[in-house]
Amino acid sequence: MHVLILGGTTEARRLAELLAAGTGLRVTTSLAGRVAAPRLPPGEVRVGGFGGAEGLAAWLREHEVDALIDATHPFAGTISFNAAKAAATAHVALLALRRPGWVPVAGDDWHEVHSLGDAAELLPTLGRRVFLTTGRMGLAAFAALEDLWFLVRAVDAPEGPHPPRMEVLLDRGPFTLAGERALLSRHGIDVVVTKDSGGTATAPKLTAAREAGLPVVVVRRPPVPDGVPVVAGSEQAVGWLAEQGAFPDAGRNLT
Incomplete structure (x- = not known):
């Protein structure tokens, strides 16, 4: 077979x-x-x-x-x-x-949206320093957000349209809670964007955001x-x- x-x-x-x-x-x-x-x-x-x-x-x-x-x-x-x-x-x-998929727990400040475009529209109301963990594809949705700064984490370097104020972090999970805490603090992140990928490899960022009281924009699958x-x-x-x-x-x- x-x-x-x-x-x-x-x-x-x-x-x-x-x-x-x-x-x-x-x-x-x-x-x-x-x-x-x-x-x-x-x-x-x-x-x-x-x-x-x-x-x-x-x-x-x-x-x-x-x-x-x-x-x-x-x-x-x-x-x-x-x-x-x-x-x-x-x-x-x-x-x-x-x-x-991931499920919010007590203390989470999640804002659920249906697309990257919806996430981009919502972001200016939530913060100015964005931890964008949606991968290298789809960055064009955020290209018009000139007043926001983005830390983009991806396995491979992104190509095509992207936010003008952007730093790229090439890395592959699994990630640790201690590492995610340090990353949010080091870059002064005040809002996180993620796709609802589920699993444990990238989930520590959600815990770190909850501990820091940060809003998280979650793109539903x-x-x-x-x-x-x-x-x-x-x-x-x-x-x-x-x-x-x-x-x-x-x-x-x-x-």
């Missing part, structure tokens, strides 16, 4: 590791290629786009894929909808693997396409594959 994982996340890499542990499956992980030096999972790896839903459907047929698992970043909305269309066209079983089953962890994805008849009973011990 051939399983295609649309990857690029910790959960996708963990799933590939689980499936490489003697399941007898052929596992291919597809990476978008937006990160210069990605952490490669075990198994076969392909890098680059498919050419939309039609291209993905053709790839599924050509490579005789039996199950497709969309384990992309929660904000990679386009590929998720392309995956749903392609799976339906090629008659391939599809699962979405999504880590749970797009929905999973209608009708696509969703699990929250890699082990659950293995269980779903077992339900699809992916491997002998011995493989079920992976979960």
